[in-house]
Amino acid sequence: MKRSFALIATAALVAGCGGGGGTTASEPSKDGSPAKVTLEMWHLSTSDPMKTIMANWAKEFEARHPHVTIKATVLENEAYKAKLTTLTQSGKAPDVFATWGGGVLKQQIDAELVKDLSADVAPVLGTFTKASLSAYQFDGKTYGLPYDIGMVGFWYNKKLFEQAGITQPPATWAAFLDAVGKLKAAGTTPIALAGKEKWPGHYYWTYLAMRIAGLPALQQAAVDKNFDTPDFVTAGRQLKALVDLQPFQKGFLGAGYSTPDGQAASVANGKAAMELMGQWAPSVQNDAGKGLGDDLAFFPFPAVDGGKGVATEALGGGGGLAVGADAPAEAVEFLKFVTQMDVHSKSTAAGGTLPVLQGEESAVKDPNLKVVSESLSGATGFQLYLDQAYPPAVGAEVNDSVAQLIAGTKTPEQVVRSITEVAQSE
Template sequence: MKRSLVILATAVLVAGCSGGGGGESAPQEEGGAPQKVTLEWWHLSTADPLKTLWDKRAKEFMAANPHVTIKATVLENEAYKAKLTTITQSGKAPDIFATWGGGVLKQQIDAGLVKDISQDVADVLPNFTPASLSAYQVDGKTYGLPTDIGLVGFWYNKKLFKQAGIDEPPTTWSAFLEDVKKLKASGTIPIALAGKEKWPGHYYWAYLALRIGGLEALKQAETDHDFTKPDFIEAGRQVKALADLQPFQKGFLNAAYSSPDGQAALVSNGKAAMELMGQWAPATQNDAGKGLGDDLGFFKFPAVEGGKGSIDDAFGGGGGLAVGADAPKEAVEFVKFMTQMDKHSEAVEAGGVLPVLKGEESAVKDPNLKEVAESLASASGYQLYLDQAYPPAVGAQVNDSVAELFAGTKTPEQVGAEITEVAKSEG
């Protein structure tokens, strides 16, 4: 899912975030009963199955802990990021909040807003796969537990591909561009893109940089903050080569992702042949439109001929839950409750998330999600979303600059220079 952030939190939300935190131990009322605790839980699972499942989890936890009340704030991606940034800029954090980990979480940790839960979760850490935990661990300490992991790839309509004379999904970038031409010639919109939200567009530039420069190029950029190197410029040129084919729907620069007329709905309703999106795509498509059923397929982002990267290098991320620095102990207990095998596997089986716990693979029922899980299992390398791997200002600039590249208002060279300028100022 994924997404920088602005100022617009209500006094109620600001007060609510601190109101949930009451220290490490719950005081006792007269008679020995635990004092009542309210936990503020912020997440962005606005579509089923997770919307319903997460509500169910909260009710189960409250039933088992009558002194706890969980107040959920559920927002879509961009609204969530904006509101979370606003509240963290005020020096507070929700008791429990969804996180993608990486550079954004590290900044929150450095600001003293996130609880180190290493000791509290030491007993369950061995249950998680190392890849799923990595985004939430900093300097050997654990600041969150994963609820999902996945990767970005192309979700496509098999029927529309067949109508365009495409028998198999492309495995190379040049073949992909040719298939885009075939789809357009057949009268189909080749690709749906939520240009207004920007983060879906950054996937193209990031993946092309990964395929052209290899994983090392993106890792090195975290250190030297230089995005003007030839591999990044070439990634921009290939984004432009795609944009020049005009493969997106009319008005894509103002299109949202999950709205009834947005990116997911266009694919779901058979109006566009594909979208580049994360593992949550099928659930969002079903929520936004009719759904493709057996006509929905998945393929990896193609390899770029002559590139240093492999088609098996994965780009993506997952989701996790972090705990605010001032949250009561019940907040950590709820995070552990959410990631118990029996609870979490229900979400996996429903197709809402992918396995983060060892031995959970058998719970994946959807054939496309099985393919995603297998791609992850065989990945030769893993790169977190750039707007999460890098500091927030750098990630925001990536999204903004790539959006201008798609719009034709910036060149590949200008994009590299703009991101470099922000990265060096942040570094």
């Protein structure tokens, strides 16, 4: 799932929504044809190719089900999260809505706002890869279906690396810090960061925690509600070591992600050498700036010498669709429709999604996305974004505290204490 995109673009706001949710249906016609149904669908694919793919999915489904009309509300990442939170807090949910799964979806499930799909999708569950489904399953039940999965890594400008004398992507954190120094010496801004939006910064702390403490430590911390350990402090100190090199673009603390002068555009326009971002990065770069074409490449987050984790453990997530508890059967049918092999593989071939279905790997055409797909297929562990894996308040504190560390207003020790305090108050 694309974590963030261009500025808010509402394809078709639900008439009279008011934060709405719920389905409108008329009485069955006298000739016995199905009652007309209007499905409210909320998603955040504001950049192509997924923007168009989502719209086409809706049109194709409507063509096959003439009694159904799909009204799509399309919002940028942060606006989407805020609007959906407001709606769910009122006790409602859209008929079909985008979700990253994890702790946020679990909270919505506990509030009885999400339909249990287990029985309805049982016949098709075997067609999905285990990794793609995991974020939407709890206690043996399924509450969403994935349409995308991917991982976070470094997207970089090969030409700027070569000009700085960097002959190959750094495989260790020490080599990465050295590469940052070489880029600065060559007069190049090493890294673009959307400091204003906070969530891009949490990738650094999370990956360092994974590499230093190991993936099981992050998972156990969620159970123990304790992040105040030496390894997590060390992760913060290593992030501070990077920050101390002043690697980010001028004004990064006020920069957005997909704005014309934001993180993606800085890389796309050759003003910064790299960004740490998910598999959607190329399409957002092309939308926000010029794009790098053949000069764009990808490498996984490096290993940390002496760490308990390994470079084959991936941080990422996917895009899924869930169904509101009061939604009609057509909402479930829509999820099943868009995840059929003949429908979904077209989006994968277009570079909009990565494989979530078994045997779909050959549909990936883009060379960089092939690298991501191959990295995922060889991953020895997988961690969902922390701001989605953990309960919402804990995920928000991770984002906030790491942002303060990057801004220089919080120490590594204060970061883990703050996250622990919020976790223990939940």
